[in-house]
Amino acid sequence: MPPKNNQNNQNRRPRNEMPKEEKEFDERVVHIDRVARVVKGGRRFRFRALVVIGDHKSRVGIGTAKGADVTAAVQKAVDVAKKNLVTVPIYKDTIPHEAEAKVSGARILIKPASPGTGLIAGGVVRVVLEVAGIHNALSKSLGSANKINTAYATLAALQSIEPADKWVTKSGKTAKKVAEKVEK
Numbered sequence: 001m002p003p004k005n006n007q008n009n010q011n012r013r014p015r016n017e018m019p020k021e022e023k024e025f026d027e028r029v030v031h032i033d034r035v036a037r038v039v040k041g042g043r044r045f046r047f048r049a050l051v052v053i054g055d056h057k058s059r060v061g062i063g064t065a066k067g068a069d070v071t072a073a074v075q076k077a078v079d080v081a082k083k084n085l086v087t088v089p090i091y092k093d094t095i096p097h098e099a100e101a102k103v104s105g106a107r108i109l110i111k112p113a114s115p116g117t118g119l120i121a122g123g124v125v126r127v128v129l130e131v132a133g134i135h136n137a138l139s140k141s142l143g144s145a146n147k148i149n150t151a152y153a154t155l156a157a158l159q160s161i162e163p164a165d166k167w168v169t170k171s172g173k174t175a176k177k178v179a180e181k182v183e184k
Contacts, residue, residue, distance in 0.1 A: 046066050050124075058087050060132040063081030105143045105146065120139065
């Protein structure tokens with residue numbers, strides 16, 4: 001038997017020590033449900049996961065999916081969330097203006113807050129705002145407490161926000177043109 005090459009063994013790493021890839025998004029599992037369908041022999045159970053992902057730099061996505069086990073459901077939900085990413089306009093760690101949205105029975109109201117206020121939000125709304133990178137905001141959840149509808153209503157409210165440079169003033173000019181005129 002030939003002697004083992006020490007050079008070759010030094011370059012190998014054990015199978016469980018594979019290099020870990022840096023995650024691009026912060027993935028938060030918000031809710032996991034056990035759902036069932038009734039068949040002739042009884043009930044067949046699956047799991048439904050609600051996942052919120054974001055990069056803390058204004059991009060956020062929400063996904064919900066079902067799987068045979070929890071890990072499969074979470075992974076599918078993450079894939080769905082990555083496909084549905086939206087960019088949120090952030091101005092000085094808050095949102096530029098008040099926004100409200102309604103999805104099914106859940107109504108969400110989000111307001112900008114002064115620096116140092118923090119996130120005044122609870123549950124799903126807080127998670128969505130955190131992973132989006134918003135540090136100061138006020139929110140109120142009105143109507144249904146359904147987590148999936150609340151998450152999608154929060155995302156709809158964030159999507160309805162117009163960035164400050166797209167605002168139209170009373171004179172009919174955009175805020176960007178007004179700012180340019182002031183600078184001259």
